Amino acid sequence: MEIQNTELFKGISCEECQKMLSCFKSESRSYTAGELICNYADTEKYVGIVTHGSLNIIRTDENGNNSLLEHLGENGIFGKYIAYAAAAGDGIYVECDTPCEIVFIGSEHITKRCSNACECHSKVVENLFDIVTKKSVELSRHLYVLSSRTTRDKLLSYFRLMCEQYNNTEIALPFSTTALAEYLCVDRSAMTRELKKLKSEGIISMDKRKVTLNEK
Amino acid sequence: MEIQNTELFKGISCEECQKMLSCFKSESRSYTAGELICNYADTEKYVGIVTHGSLNIIRTDENGNNSLLEHLGENGIFGKYIAYAAAAGDGIYVECDTPCEIVFIGSEHITKRCSNACECHSKVVENLFDIVTKKSVELSRHLYVLSSRTTRDKLLSYFRLMCEQYNNTEIALPFSTTALAEYLCVDRSAMTRELKKLKSEGIISMDKRKVTLNEK
DNA sequence: ACAATACTGTTGCAAAAGCAACAAACAAAA
DNA sequence: TTTTGTTTGTTGCTTTTGCAACAGTATTGT
Numbered sequence: 001m002e003i004q005n006t007e008l009f010k011g012i013s014c015e016e017c018q019k020m021l022s023c024f025k026s027e028s029r030s031y032t033a034g035e036l037i038c039n040y041a042d043t044e045k046y047v048g049i050v051t052h053g054s055l056n057i058i059r060t061d062e063n064g065n066n067s068l069l070e071h072l073g074e075n076g077i078f079g080k081y082i083a084y085a086a087a088a089g090d091g092i093y094v095e096c097d098t099p100c101e102i103v104f105i106g107s108e109h110i111t112k113r114c115s116n117a118c119e120c121h122s123k124v125v126e127n128l129f130d131i132v133t134k135k136s137v138e139l140s141r142h143l144y145v146l147s148s149r150t151t152r153d154k155l156l157s158y159f160r161l162m163c164e165q166y167n168n169t170e171i172a173l174p175f176s177t178t179a180l181a182e183y184l185c186v187d188r189s190a191m192t193r194e195l196k197k198l199k200s201e202g203i204i205s206m207d208k209r210k211v212t213l214n215e216k
Numbered sequence: 217m218e219i220q221n222t223e224l225f226k227g228i229s230c231e232e233c234q235k236m237l238s239c240f241k242s243e244s245r246s247y248t249a250g251e252l253i254c255n256y257a258d259t260e261k262y263v264g265i266v267t268h269g270s271l272n273i274i275r276t277d278e279n280g281n282n283s284l285l286e287h288l289g290e291n292g293i294f295g296k297y298i299a300y301a302a303a304a305g306d307g308i309y310v311e312c313d314t315p316c317e318i319v320f321i322g323s324e325h326i327t328k329r330c331s332n333a334c335e336c337h338s339k340v341v342e343n344l345f346d347i348v349t350k351k352s353v354e355l356s357r358h359l360y361v362l363s364s365r366t367t368r369d370k371l372l373s374y375f376r377l378m379c380e381q382y383n384n385t386e387i388a389l390p391f392s393t394t395a396l397a398e399y400l401c402v403d404r405s406a407m408t409r410e411l412k413k414l415k416s417e418g419i420i421s422m423d424k425r426k427v428t429l430n431e432k
Numbered sequence: 433a434c435a436a437t438a439c440t441g442t443t444g445c446a447a448a449a450g451c452a453a454c455a456a457a458c459a460a461a462a
Numbered sequence: 463t464t465t466t467g468t469t470t471g472t473t474g475c476t477t478t479t480g481c482a483a484c485a486g487t488a489t490t491g492t
Contacts, residue, residue: 059363067363069356082349083356092360111346122338129345130327133298136348139355140285140299144308146362147275147283147401149480150448178469185363187450192471194448365450366478394439403480408441410478 003028003103006051007075008127012120020120024109031055031096040084040092046104047079049131053100057084058182060091068182070138071097071174077131081107083139097175146185151194154184159204159213173209219244219319222267223291224343228336236336240325247271247312256300256308262320263295265347269316273300274398276307284398286354287313287390293347297323299355313391362401367410370400375420375429389425 003009004017012020028051031037037048037055050072057070057078069092072078084092110128141161148154158180162171173180177195181188198204205212219225220233228236244267247253253264253271266288273286273294285308288294300308326344357377364370374396378387389396393411397404414420421428 059360061364061369063365063369065365069359069363083352084360085353085357122342125345126338126341129341129348132345132348132352136299136352136355137301139352139359141301143285143355143359143362144275144300146359147285148277149279149281149401149403152448153277153279176469185365187365188470189451189472190449193473196471368478392439404440405442405481406479409443412441 003051006049006103007131008049008051008103008124010127011123016120020124024105026103026105026109028101028103030099030101032099033096035096037094037096037102040078040080040094043079043081043094045108046106047077047082047110048094048102048104050074050076051101051103054097055100055102056095056097056179058093058095060093066182067185068175068179070142071179071183075131075134077128077135079107081110082132082135142183145183151184151186151191152198154186155191155194155198156203158184159211160215162211163213169214170210170212173211176209219267222265222319223347224265224319224340226343227339232336236340240321242319242321242325244317244319246315246317248315249312251312253310253312253318256294256296256310259295259297259310261324262322263293263298263326264310264318264320266290266292267317267319270313271316271318272311272313272395274309274311276309282398283401284391284395286358287395287399291347291350293344293351295323297326298348298351358399361399367400367402367407368414370402371407371410371414372419374400375427376431378427379429385430386426386428389427392425 003021004012004014009017009020031053040057052074054071054073055076055078056068057072059067059069061067069084070076070078078094110125145154145157145161148157159171163169175183177192178188181191184191195204195206199206203214205214219237220228220230225233225236247269256273268290270287270289271292271294272284273288275283275285277283285300286292286294294310326341361370361373361377364373375387379385391399393408394404397407400407411420411422415422419430421430
């Protein structure tokens, strides 16, 4: 995707866009599937914005359990300034999912207005507002799912949210069932057990990554 | 707090501030402890910003379990536009914690620039950016805590985050232990049991709502 | 000062979840 | 095409969690 077509630079002309990018001293980098983009602890001074592809933000706790904190697609944003600030000891990693391109911008450029003639700075802040708002909505959806006590209710909360979002009783999981277990922060085998129950009770149907909710 | 001293109107003069408030057709309301501020489902078209006191955002699931999704203090923001959009069926409520004052602003005023002479609109968007960013950080912290598999690890993750944030080994819980259980989305009795274990193992000490982490 | 309400601590029991380990299916790479 | 690695399904066993119920302690409002 061309940089001026990203949500971040929406409404800004091509020339102005280039001017800002150099003013911001931003850097763009590409990654291949599975590649480690960075350790979250290192994102102190910049934010990364996904202009292409997707990535995962993963926590590995002291017991070796992986949790999928976020799955960011195009226009997703990450960095300690935006989320997981002071996220204690254990490791949070940013990992490339599908081949992706990331624009890195020093966070000081976002907060402080630059001395150069960047009239469109406030337009960028407006765009960033939308991007961060979407992140906040996504985080709260995840939180909502995790607030369910049991694995069964986590699954149902997740499926219901997805169905509501796409206004359909059938949804396609955006990731593997292994990753789903990590997103729900539960044991994979226990989750599979629960999925089997839900299927046998006729509440859901599954075919590969297609899930149908048969409620109501 | 005077409205022009809130984070939302930071950097905007008193007169301009009043002009904007009427331009935004914003409304301010006060609530007493325990009072229901609104049902989250009703926040489709506006955002609420806490200018004084604190509130809780609570989910009650189909089994009657309460989860404390968020505890918002001054400059906290809520509304479907910002978080929990399409949060499925079950009830999310906004409830006054300590007596509070909320400014309600129609969300269309945030996204669209008004036709009136509100030059400081982009300043407000910049301020909102900071407010939403803080919310996003808070949500991700909560998510981080909930990503721990066991009650024990949830407690420890939470304590460690708090200690890191206040740069101290002793912290004061911002709410009751009952509310803590709801924040961690676990059973209160099971949590109490686990707290007892942590105390007997010497990992933590507790005195009322003061918790000391004795690690390392 | 009293009543009403909320919070805390406790326990036995049942249900759910986590763990470990393995086999089968699938996908990607050599 | 074979090999390698990842994903999925499964199951016994153990531990943790949730639930229900109750009593004692704070706290709040009248």
